[in-house]
Amino acid sequence: MMDFDLVIVGGGLVGSSLACALRHSGLRVGVVEAVAANAPSHPSYDERVLALSLGSRRIFGGIGLWDAMRADAEPIRQVHVSERGQFGFARLAADEEGVEALGYVTPARSIGQALEACLRDATDTVEVMRPARLVGLRQQPDGWNIEISVAGSSRLLRTALLVAADGGDSALRRRLGLAVHEQAYGYDAIITTVTPGRPRPGVAFERFTDSGPLAMLPMTGGRWSVVWTARDSDTAGLLALDDTAFLQALQQRFGHRLGRLARPGRRIAYPLRLLLAKQLTGPRLALIGNAAHTLHPVAGQGFNLGLRDVAELADLLADTRRTGQDPGGHAVLAGYRQRRRQDQANVAALTDGLARLFTNPLPTLRLGRNLGLLGLDLLPPARHALARRFMGIGGRLPRLARGLPLDGGQATHAADDSARITQTAS
Incomplete structure (x- = not known):
């Protein structure tokens, strides 16, 4: 029997982020992951x-991983929002918010590589068991x-806290019979990359169409990532088209805001759905990331929301070592x-509302949402409030979300961002 303070079921981006955040906390962490260490890719x-x-960049800075992924991260300095064929538009800008960037477009692979390197260096406090399959729970x-x-081979583990980080189809959540609210949208996200003829570095576009949002996100190397929301009945046809x-x-x-588009990359499609767990916690159990919430990709909030789960839970767990609290006790879970x-x-309400609002064809709603976009563009307080929401820096923030490491070390330069944002808002 191996003893842990917490066992994380799921070693993807969110589960591994929690393990890395706690590697210097003094807690003994186990990670149960289904994919083998030598697999070509997770x-x-x-x-x-x-x-x-910006809040997620701070979290990775507090964990100590931002420098490892910075070279592949393209800053978003402006966001342009519009509706296809209509007059409304709105713009958010980093310089108005007093920050270097509103966010950073980063390949999932680069984040994964930084996390894998962290886990390899943390074997004194973090044990990753893979390829592993959950057989029994008591x-x-x-x-x-x-x-x-x-x-x-069979292994027996004992843990004070069990963390479900095994995705939207969480086997652990289902095994424990935890209820969810789930609704399929009837749309897919088609993902690819293109190279524009007239690039605008640092500018991201969110363009609403009759089938949902179309996002164009700047990447390093002059490429743009495409996230095209299409009706699921149209997906097969779009994937079958030649380049x-x-x-x-x-x-x-x-x-044509980016000129002529060329050099499309490989196309992948993901079904879109809304999923919210009705319970975030159970007896000595916590749900994080997609196991707790799976969202529509509009405004790119899903992974950022999962990282904020990590920051809060890590904050609470790190303090248990110092105060002698039970990592799986009522104080942590509550x-x-x-x-x-x-x-x-x-x-969840914001992303679901945007997805539904901008696909409704009623003329009165179309007029109202375009007037709303223009109003947002003309009203600085409204822009600041929306920008802070999308940057993930509103309200009370745990240490990692302020760029502060859990072990009390030096803060990252995120603290300077905080001061500038405060001055801008005032």
């Missing part, structure tokens, strides 16, 4: 890029007894539930 470290918010008054199969026909369809959808529930609900 399924969550795929070809996607992630629009990391709840005890002081924790959980877990049986896993690792490369065909020339696909570029023509994309150009007609997006327009604190996590209280700190995270409202943010999760607000972001």
Whole structure:
């Protein structure tokens, strides 16, 4: 029987981020991951890029990983929002908010590589068990007894806290019978990259169309990542197009703000859905990341929301070592539930509302949302409030979200950003 303070089921981007955040906390952390260490790539470290918010950059800075992924991260200095064929538009700008960038477009693979390197260096406090499969669970008054199969051999674990970080189809959440609110949108996200003829470095576009948002995100090397929301009935046809026909369809959808689009990359499609766990915690159990919430990709909030889960839970757990509290006790779980529930609900409502509002064809709604975009562009207080929401820096922030390491070391330069933002807002 191996003893841990917490066992994280799921070693993807969110689960590994929590393990790395706690590597200097003095807690003994176990990670149970289904993918082998020598696998060509982790399924969550795929070809996607992630629009990391300023708050997420700070979290990775506090964990000590931002420098490892910085070279592949393209800053977003302006966001241009519009509706195809309509008059409304709005712009958010980093210089108005007093920051270097509103966010950073970063390949998931680069984030995964930084996390893997961290885990390799943290073997004194973090044990990663893979390829592993959960075989049995038994709840005890002081924790959980877990049986896993690792490369065909059975191992028994004991932990004070169990963390579900195994994605939207969480096997652990289903095994424990935790209810969710789930709704399919009937749309897919088609992901690819293109190279524009007239690049605008640092500018991201969110263009709403009759089938949903089309995002164009700047990447390093002069490329742009495409996140095209399409009706699921149209997905197969779009994937089957040759490169020339696909570029023509994309150009007609997006327009010519970046000139002529060329050199499309490999296309991948993901079904879109809304999923919210009705319970964030259970007896000595916490849900984080997509296991707790899976969102529409509009405004790129899903992974950033999961990292804020990591920051809050890591903050609470790091203090248990100093204060002698139980890592799986009521204080930690109640604190996590209280700190995270409202943010999760607000972001889910925002992304779901935007996705539905901008696909509604009613003329009165179309007029109203375009007037709303113009009003947003003309009203600085409204722009600041929306920018802070999307940057993930509103309200009370845990240490990692302020760029502060959990072990009390030196802060990253995120503290300077905080001062500038405060001055701008005032």
